[in-house]
Amino acid sequence: xxxxxxxxxxxxxxxxxxxxxxxLRLFARARLAxxxxxxxxxxxxxx
Amino acid sequence: xxxxxxxxxxxxxSRSGEHLLGIAAxxxxxxxxxxxxxxxxxxxxxxxxxxxxxxxxxxxxxxxxSFFVVFIASIAYLKTRRTRWDRVAAASAEIGVLFTSLAIxxxxxxGKPVWGTWWTWDPRLTTTAVLLLIYIAYLAIRRIxxxxxxxxxxxxxxxxxxxxxxxxxxxxxxxxxSLHQGPTVFRLGGPEIGGTMLxxxxxxxxxxxxTYAYLMTLRLRVGRLEERAAREALSPLVGAxx
Numbered sequence: 001x002x003x004x005x006x007x008x009x010x011x012x013x014x015x016x017x018x019x020x021x022x023x024l025r026l027f028a029r030a031r032l033a034x035x036x037x038x039x040x041x042x043x044x045x046x047x
Numbered sequence: 048x049x050x051x052x053x054x055x056x057x058x059x060x061s062r063s064g065e066h067l068l069g070i071a072a073x074x075x076x077x078x079x080x081x082x083x084x085x086x087x088x089x090x091x092x093x094x095x096x097x098x099x100x101x102x103x104x105x106x107x108x109x110x111x112x113s114f115f116v117v118f119i120a121s122i123a124y125l126k127t128r129r130t131r132w133d134r135v136a137a138a139s140a141e142i143g144v145l146f147t148s149l150a151i152x153x154x155x156x157x158g159k160p161v162w163g164t165w166w167t168w169d170p171r172l173t174t175t176a177v178l179l180l181i182y183i184a185y186l187a188i189r190r191i192x193x194x195x196x197x198x199x200x201x202x203x204x205x206x207x208x209x210x211x212x213x214x215x216x217x218x219x220x221x222x223x224x225s226l227h228q229g230p231t232v233f234r235l236g237g238p239e240i241g242g243t244m245l246x247x248x249x250x251x252x253x254x255x256x257x258t259y260a261y262l263m264t265l266r267l268r269v270g271r272l273e274e275r276a277a278r279e280a281l282s283p284l285v286g287a288x289x
Contacts, residue, residue: 002089004096004160011099011156012080015106018149019076019258022142026265033272040279 065264072261075254079247087247099157101247104232105255106150107175112259113143114182114213121206124199133199134274136206138266140185142259147179162226170219171227178216181209 083101090097120136123129154172155165166172185205192198220229232238238245 002095004094007096007156007160008084008098011102011153012084014152014156015102015149018145022145023262023265026262026269029269030265030272033269033276036276037272037279040276 065261065268068257068261068264072254072258075250075257079251079254082243082247082250087243090244093161096157096160099153101251103150103153103157104248105251106146106153108252109255109259110143110147110150110175110178111213111217112256113139113146114178114210116263117143117182117185117206118210118213121203124203125207128196130195130199130274133195133202134267134270135263136202137186137189138263138270140182140202140206141266142262144179144182144186146259147175147182151175151179167226169226170223171216171225174212174216174219178209178212181205181212185209 079101083098087098087101089095116139117136120132120139124132124136151172154175158167159165185202188205189198189202192201219225220227231240232245232248240248
């Protein structure tokens with residue numbers, strides 16, 4: 001293994017985790033907000 | 048009826064556009080990774096560790112771009128008072144904080160083997176840390192008040208004033224004696240690097256910019272959904288107050 005290759009692997013891994021993690025977090029927030037809107041609509045319809 | 052169909056069509060088009068942008072970002076990041084890690088040669092002085100520049104430089108560029116968008120959207124909000132500008136500024140600030148943090152962490156991973164230290168109070172590093180704090184404060188201010196117009200107004204002022212630090216960060220390596228290297232690509236006299244290394248860097252810059260565009264569309268949709276959920280939750284209370 002080339003010298004300092006560990007730093008390169010760590011850098012690309014951190015980048016992938018940050019971008020992937022943030023994207024997944026946005027998907028989760030969208031799902032939660034949609035569910036909240038749906039729950040309120042259901043409650044209103046049921047009176 | 049026509050309006051409903053138009054809305055449904057618009058929604059479908061925008062979602063398919065979002066998916067296409069997501070796929071484009073993924074492909075561009077994949078190509079960039081291959082160019083950066085396999086095709087580009089190691090640096091003659093720094094060796095393999097120089098490859099970190101293919102993610103560090105684009106992350107720093109996107110920090111600048113994100114906060115420039117916050118700056119423009121904040122001015123537009125104060126001028127028009129349209130909520131959509133506040134939504135754009137908030138989305139871009141959040142993504143900007145992500146990329147600024149990433150640029151700092153990647154810089155530290157490069158600094159340890161090359162400079163022999165994770166962190167030093169160099170002008171570029173210090174002004175970048177200040178930039179991160181400014182936009183964390185921007186996001187924190189947005190949580191202080193529940194009044195949407197007050198929140199948008201306060202945030203817009205910070206979004207405009209805070210942007211002053213971006214040119215300071217960029218020019219810090221020119222203005223002060225700095226351990227951090229000066230501009231390599233966008234400089235008078237042309238880029239200092241060439242061939243495959245320059246190509247890998249330019250592709251990485253393009254890939255990260257497409258990723259920013261994708262994250263913005265996603266974050267704007269989340270912003271719209273969260274605002275709608277808050278509005279729906281409050282509407283019976285508003286009715287009761289009347």
